[in-house]
Amino acid sequence: MALLDVKDLTISFGGVTAIADLHFEVPESQVYAVIGPNGAGKTTLFNMLSGIYRPNEGSIKFQNQEIVGRLPHRVAKMGISRTFQNLQMFFNMSVLDNVKVGCHLRTHSHLWSAALRLPNILKEERQAQAWAREALLFCGLEKYINMPADSLPYGVLKRVEIARALAAQPKLLLMDEPAAGLNDTETVEMRELIRRISQAGISVLLVEHNMGLVMQVSDRILVIDYGSRLAEGLPEEIQNNPKVIEAYLGGEVQYAV
């Protein structure tokens, strides 16, 4: 059974069709990349997968349950987590608190028990603390744990966002351009992090422009152009697919791997 099953997905914004009849399947425990020229509709796709946008037509099934029509927090509850193309950090909190928010779905207390500081709150706080530290260590962020988020460089914050998403223990992690804005060293670290995430058993759906990273880390690749499916397959197949090459550059190109 595919983890994610997308069929006939279509969405238009005021006359402009952003995604048309898109369909693909994401198998379990894989790194699945979505690539395509700028404006092809990749972030729109992610927004539909997260429940932020509602498609005009089509269905998105996650573990055989329909996502379309659910609010984002309900989609998150199904086991999907996400990072953002333009960093959506909680700049009003420390790194640790940011990642603790990721534990929201794994804890259960409400406003009223929090106000009265009932015993289950203390236990929950200790748990959230432990889980958050775990996620931060996994991403190599030990030394930033108590720092305020608004004092850290971009590259570090991208990883904090990943740690936050991982703290939720998702089954599927949507990563929207994780390597954007990173230098070469940081990109290599990101590649390793994505590999570690996949090895931990979490499926990754990746939107990325850095072809080197994509080719090295993905199990399968989907190519979108003008909102439609252009090609899908193994990295080698995609690299040599003439339609893909033409869509990107209109000619021949060598990929640096």
Add this chain to the structure above:
Amino acid sequence: MKRLSGFFLLAVAIVVLPFIFPDNYFVTVVGVSAGLHAILAVSLNLLMGYAGQISLGHAAFFGIGAYTSAILTTRYGWNPWPTILVGAAFTGVLAYIVARPILKLKGHYLAMATLGLGIIVHIFIVQLGWLTGGPDGLGGIPTLSLFGWEVDSDARWYVVIGALLLIVVWLALNIIDSRSGRALRALHGSEVAAEMMGINTAATKTGVFVLAALIASVAGSVFAHQQAFVSPDSFSFFFSIELVTMVVLGGMASTYGAVLGAIILTFLPELLVVFEDYEVMIFGGILMGTMIFLPQGLFVGLQELLRKLTRRRQRAAQAAQATEATKQKEDNHGVA
């Protein structure tokens, strides 16, 4: 207990103050007023400072609580205590109904909607004269009494309101340092990311809005019994703006900041009595000045200042140590 160290300081200050300054007008009368303002400011701070939802109509909930207590005790002879609960229930329901549509708005629209709400409530209070006493207000409100202990003096009101303030501060601190508190702050930081972490942002906003309204309502009921008289003037949108000023002056997203802001803004008019004609102008000037130069508020601003000063001293000390060390090395190697 590091978490509550500020709380204990506040508690000690509240308890000790009347003994250091016995029979002092500023402590028992202005202090009581400041305490009520602080309770309101802390509740508004949860909504504005932590959850980031601007509200220019908070006085409305304060007023509904006050008038419910006033009307039920004077016109229907109720005992004060249940009126506090009824006021809170009524306010809670109203806040809940209004919350969903209002909190879908953001920024200026939310500000305007809450402002409009406050004005509408105020107009209704003035117009429903047969119930509320209209512009002249309602008097003869009985005081509270706790198992025979009647709260009939300024000193006793100081005790009651001081205790209430400590309770509200304690509740607020507990909330902030919990899953719910982080959800509030996440909501403020990035609504879309908060949703993706599983936070039901609409429900969270509603929850904090209703909570702030409930606290304001209880404060209102207590106010009515303390003053023994209510009039619409105390619940106008000017007061809503004053409350926002307190939160903003002291520091958004800081409970102690809200308390500080309330204390300063309650004592300021007393001190400015000398400058009576200039009072409004100075108030406006403070508001503008704080927001332009210290947008994070006094509490955080002062903390930052302290941090910068200690860092400068640290760095100076380190630099001094470093030059000492190099000098020593130079001496040891006989370099001139």
Add this chain to the structure above:
Amino acid sequence: MFDQILQFLLTGITVGSTYALVGLGFAIIYNASDVVNFSQGEFVMIGAMSAVALSAGDTGLPLWAAALAAVLITTLVGMALQRFAIAPARGASVVTTIIITIGASIFLRGVALLVWGKDLFALPPFSGDDPIQIGNATVLPQSLWVMGGAAVLVFGAQYFFTHTTLGKAILACSCNKTAAHLVGINVGVMLLVAYGLSAALGAMAGILVAPITFASYDTGVMLGLKGFSAAILGGMGNPMGAVAGGLLLGLIESLSAGLISSGYKDAIGFIILLLVLFFRPSGLFGKASVERV
């Protein structure tokens, strides 16, 4: 009955014209700098009060000169607001700028209170106060001044923004400050002009209406709020929409005051505002915006 309604309509358009001008001023500042200026009403108040003060007594200027001077003074106040309160806080959050303008409103009111006290003042009507008959309804000549003056100012503003280089430059700043800067537009000056213009419009509205409704240090408050409501009703950022919103608001108020109850007329205006905000926040003529993630 019809006469009554005619009367209410006439009052409504008069009042609405004032709201329209205040709303227009809001829209101009909002378009130019993304700031909602809660002290807009104070421009109206300062215009009216200055005109009264300058034309009062034996040493007073003739009305037209006092009015001109009052508009000039208010224009300077508007520019000062931009230069000393808004510009230093560039990049601040929405809440912060809202509170700054609220602070400015309180500050200006405080200054007015200091200078003029709490008394009510009135300007003499421009062309007498013999009511004019229209059917069985009467209208003050000053009301016609208000309506006519507002129409001239509104169309003047519209012409300014669509047919003059300066006006178009200001619009450019509101669309994209960086791009405007790059094509050589002095954004700082444009902002000053926008605020000054907005203040001038407010002042003129105040002077037009002062002979009918008395002016005092706090008459700006409700006007500002109503003007803001007008801008929202019409769609934030749409100047002509704000004008339409103002007229509509004035009519609704007048009709509810006459047909339902005058005590609740302000409440009805705000209830309508809340309904608009709940169901169509982009206003009657505005465009809905999509948030990019």
